[in-house]
Amino acid sequence: MSLTKIGLCSRALLKIGAHTISSFDEGTAEAEVSNNLFDGVCDALLSSYPWSFATAQMRLPRLMAQPIADFSYAYQLPGDFLRALSAGTGNVGRGVRYRIQEKRLHTDLDEVVLSYIYRADPSDYPAYFSQCLISHLAAEFCVPLTESASRAEAFQRVAEKELQRARTIDAQQQTPQAIDLDGLINVRY
Template sequence: MADVVSICNLALSYLGDAANVVSIDAPEKSTQAELCRRLYPMAVRALLDMHDWSFATKRKAVPELVDEGGFGWRKVFQLPSDSLRVISVKEYRYQSVLRHPFAHVFPDHDPTQAEFEVKDGKIYSNVENAVVQYVSSNTDVSRFTPDFVVALAYFLAHQLVGARVKGKEGQTLAQALFKQFQVSLSIAKTKDASQEQKRIHFVPSWIKAR
């Protein structure tokens, strides 16, 4: 299981640097630790924003802001405080399938994605009750997949290279690291996407007609 320090040391190793950071917080005062302290959080946020990572995705019913004007939208909802990027806004409705003593009432597992707009910490949409799917910025490092860790380390190394390696050597290394990052990011995205299997919700036409 990776942690912040191990990811930073992996990034430093990609630079050919001594990977011996013990902590990126005080009291360690090394240049490496200070650079990682400043650049690691930005690297994580940037990478989380590049894909709908399954381990960073959350679903949450959000409260309506009744005193807010919709500006053309029917409803205004509070954006989750840890939302880095909204993926979708949906409304889950319950419907009766058959008018029969043994009929069940079940949730629609594949609701239509609603139109929405995110602005100033608010979600504008036309749904009655919003369920938001979003990428969370508050994702514990222990949840990172191994492939995400590798991609993150290459990305962080690319951010660090300018401060650690100068001149043409630094430029060449930066280009090589970015290529490695692109490859590792593609692998991480592909494997992460395979974690999702959408449930097909089928209602026969003869039931819909009732």
């Protein structure tokens, strides 16, 4: 069952013993806290790990303006960009030297493929991530709504365990990456 932002916040509110919400604009403390904290908590959690459901690749459009120093070209980052994982060229998604600066990707290559974490829609979250996010939201909502730092710390410990569990499940969604030893072996000679 996919959840909306309101559904995720309502479940987090239930965990801390608060009233659920049906809208961010309903004028309650729960709605105000949910509206103000949801996006930041969600983006931070999405950015914290290369989640399989929130990972994409894209050929970036080159900008006319060039970087002032260090690199030859600047590229526009996607609108839903949260974090870069790697950059490549052609049919390879990694191996290119780059830097993210001024909300642009700078590199010396005239074509770039970016592998990145994007802001996925809550309806696309798998159950393991939704549960992890609900736990993190509960930890964040706890102090402003219950004024109990000890309860917030307890919820934070639960949230960290949920994060470990979610990462483990997500890591099993793909073939493990082999360690590239060529660079290490070549250094010896």
